[in-house]
Amino acid sequence: xxxxxxxxxxxxxxxxxxxxxxxxxxxxxxxxxxxxxxxxxxxxxxxxxxxxxxxxxxxxxxxxxxxxxxxxxxxxxxxxxxxxxxxxxxxxxxxxxxxxxxxxxxxxxxxxxxxxxxxxxxxxxxxxxxxxxxxxxxxxxxxxxxxxxxxxxxxxxxxxxxxxxxxxxxxxxxxxxxxxxxxxxxxxxxxxxxxxxxxxxxxxxxxxxxxxxxxxxxxxxxxxxxxxxxxxxxxxxxxxxxxxxxxxxxxxxxxxxxxxxxxxxxxxxxxxxxxxxxxxxxxxxxxxxxxxxxx
Amino acid sequence: xxxxxxxxxxxxxxxxxxxxxxxxxxxxxxxxxxxxxxxxxxxxxxxxxxxxxxxxxxxxxxxxxxxxxxxxxxxxxxxxxxxxxxxxxxxxxxxxxxxxxxxxxxxxxxxxxxxxxxxx
Numbered sequence: 001x002x003x004x005x006x007x008x009x010x011x012x013x014x015x016x017x018x019x020x021x022x023x024x025x026x027x028x029x030x031x032x033x034x035x036x037x038x039x040x041x042x043x044x045x046x047x048x049x050x051x052x053x054x055x056x057x058x059x060x061x062x063x064x065x066x067x068x069x070x071x072x073x074x075x076x077x078x079x080x081x082x083x084x085x086x087x088x089x090x091x092x093x094x095x096x097x098x099x100x101x102x103x104x105x106x107x108x109x110x111x112x113x114x115x116x117x118x119x120x121x122x123x124x125x126x127x128x129x130x131x132x133x134x135x136x137x138x139x140x141x142x143x144x145x146x147x148x149x150x151x152x153x154x155x156x157x158x159x160x161x162x163x164x165x166x167x168x169x170x171x172x173x174x175x176x177x178x179x180x181x182x183x184x185x186x187x188x189x190x191x192x193x194x195x196x197x198x199x200x201x202x203x204x205x206x207x208x209x210x211x212x213x214x215x216x217x218x219x220x221x222x223x224x225x226x227x228x229x230x231x232x233x234x235x236x237x238x239x240x241x242x243x244x245x246x247x248x249x250x251x252x253x254x255x256x257x258x259x260x261x262x263x264x265x266x267x268x269x270x271x272x273x274x275x276x277x278x279x280x281x282x283x284x285x286x287x288x289x290x291x292x293x294x295x
Numbered sequence: 296x297x298x299x300x301x302x303x304x305x306x307x308x309x310x311x312x313x314x315x316x317x318x319x320x321x322x323x324x325x326x327x328x329x330x331x332x333x334x335x336x337x338x339x340x341x342x343x344x345x346x347x348x349x350x351x352x353x354x355x356x357x358x359x360x361x362x363x364x365x366x367x368x369x370x371x372x373x374x375x376x377x378x379x380x381x382x383x384x385x386x387x388x389x390x391x392x393x394x395x396x397x398x399x400x401x402x403x404x405x406x407x408x409x410x411x412x413x414x415x
Contacts, residue, residue, distance in 0.1 A: 055401045163399065214307045228307040234350070235399040238377025245381050253377060255304060255352050 002130050003028060003093035004167050008276065009115050020102045025167070027096040035064045038082050039074070049073050058162060059239075089132030134161060141170040142273060148193050149271055149288050152240055156197065156284055159236040160275065164212045169276035175269040179285060183221055185229040185258045186285070187237055191251035193244070196292050197237055198264075198285040199229055205280030230256035259294055266292045297413055298324045300342035302333040302359065303375060304351040308398065312346060312375075315402045316409070330354030334362045337370070344412060346396065348375045349383050357386055364391040371412050 007021040036050035045053075045068065053067045060067065065079035074082075097103045103111070116126050121140070128136035138144075138154050153173070160168060183206050186198030199209060204221045206229050211218055214228035234256050241251050264270060268290035274281045299321050303309045313323050325340045327333040331354045337345060345363065349356040356374060363370045374392045376384060384395060393412045396405060 051403075055403060058399060058401065059397060214310065216310070224306055227305055231305040231307040231398075234305070234377050238398060241377070242381075250382060252382075253350055255350055 002089045002132050003096070004169050005129060006093065006112070006115060008169055009118075010111060015111060016102055020100070023100055024093070024096045024102060027100060028092055035079075035082050035086055038085050039068070042082065042085065044078055044082065045073055090130035134158060137170065142173045142271075146271070147288070148195060149286050151243070152195060152197060152286050152288075153271065153273055153284060155240050155243065156236050156286075157273075157275070159232075159239065160209075160277070160284075163232060163235070164209050165277050167278075171274040171276065171281075173271055173273040175271055177267065177270065178263050178265050179270055179272060179283070180263040181259075181261070181283075183226075183258070183260055184262075184264070184285075185226055185233055185256060187230070187233050187256040188254045189237055189241065189251045190254060192249045193251060194289050195251065196270075196285070196287040196290075197233060198283075199233060200283045200285055201281065203280070205277070205282050208278040208280055209282060226258040230258060262294050264292050265295050266290050297321050297343040297409070298340070300325045300327065300333070300336055300340060300345045302327045302330070302336075302345060302351075302356065303348040304328050305348070308348065308375070308400070311400050312405070315400065315405050318402075319406055319409070321409070330356060330359030330362075333359040334366070337363050338366065343371065344393075344409065345370065345372045346375055347372050347392075349387070350377070357383060357390060360387060360392055361390045371415075373408060373412060 003024060007024060010016045011018050011021050036045065036054055039045040040047050040050050053064055053071065056067050057064060065074070065083065068074040069076055069079060094105060094108055097108055098105055121129070125140050128140060134157070138157055142150055142153050144150050157170065179200065181200040182202045184198050184200040185206065186196060189195040189197065199206060206221055207218055207225055209232055210225035210228035213232040218225035234253065237253055241253060244251060264285070266287055268287065270285060270287045270292070273284040275284055299316055301309050301312055301323060303312070309326050316323060324342055325336045327336045329351045333345065333347060347356040347360055360372050360374065363372060371393045373394045373396055374384070374387045375396045375398060377398045393415065394408050396408055
């Protein structure tokens with residue numbers, strides 16, 4: 001995870017080439033990093049148990065290790081052993097950079113300092129980024145204290161990582177009362193809270209959501225590919241609605257819709273979180289309890 | 296092998312469900328994209344099992360379920376829900392739904408539930 005943030009930063013600054021970064025990413029992928037794969041390799045879980053936990057993870061908003069412990073498949077000590085074995089994302093990244101002769105460790109340290117300064121990150125923020133733990137990374141890019149909106153955004157990000165692409169890069173959110181889009185898939189949630197959730201892009205970037213979710217190659221953003229984006233939003237919002245219902249907050253999901261070349265207009269703030277997915281920006285848009293018109 | 300009618304307004308969901316069910320050698324005898332179409336196709340095709348999405352335009356899955364059960368008390372209808380639609384799930388039980396499938400789809404879950412309904 002951290003490798004993507006740092007790698008993208010270095011490419012943008014012209015410090016390394018995209019092909020070098022691709023090589024690093026490939027290097028990191030060749031070593032198993034998923035806890036389930038390591039657990040199977042270490043013979044602490046069977047493949048069937050790991051698959052079962054992966055399936056449950058898609059339904060529940062919980063970590064692999066926590067589910068494995070709850071199911072009685074692993075002890076907490078075993079999870080800690082596996083986490084240790086999994087290694088630190090940051091160290092893996094530095095190792096891959098150095099092994100591939102892209103940068104020396106000293107050069108990386110210098111770049112890290114610049115990355116920290118440029119991003120205005122504190123030492124704690126940097127530790128969160130280095131950890132690769134999405135739950136610690138998300139609060140760096142959104143205000144975690146906005147009721148419902150922050151939770152909805154966080155859960156949608158986790159679902160993008162689970163179902164769409166685990167190599168996304170988050171950008172800081174902004175608030176606006178108008179949002180112009182080339183393409184937009186969205187859904188209204190109505191009930192105890194009225195929530196608008198959308199994924200928007202200027203061009204065809206939404207294909208990077210449609211294709212992995214539908215497991216199908218689309219050439220253009222047409223009705224079928226929009227349908228896939230809408231269905232992803234529907235599934236993700238379903239998980240959010242489920243979470244809210246545990247707090248006795250009930251919402252009903254209206255059928256998701258899509259639109260093109262218009263703008264969202266609201267009298268209240270619309271939250272927009274730009275996410276880099278597969279080289280293109282997809283905006284996650286969330287608005288709470290405010291009427292939104294499409295003009 | 297069962298004859299199955301898939302009802303869902305999302306083409307993506309229909310495609311994923313069809314692929315999982317066909318891999319298990321079931322026959323998809325029809326697809327419908329809203330509740331009204333589902334009722335018409337049910338009467339025309341008499342499927343062994345109908346998978347019915349809840350949130351759909353024109354007529355939702357609950358209304359269609361009610362009509363299908365009125366028409367055929369032995370109809371086996373598996374409701375498909377995005378998680379979180381608990382109130383609607385309770386209504387679906389009242390109206391005679393056989394089982395529930397949660398989105399996003401998981402092949403193992405679908406196969407288990409389908410076998411359970413087929414053997415009931």
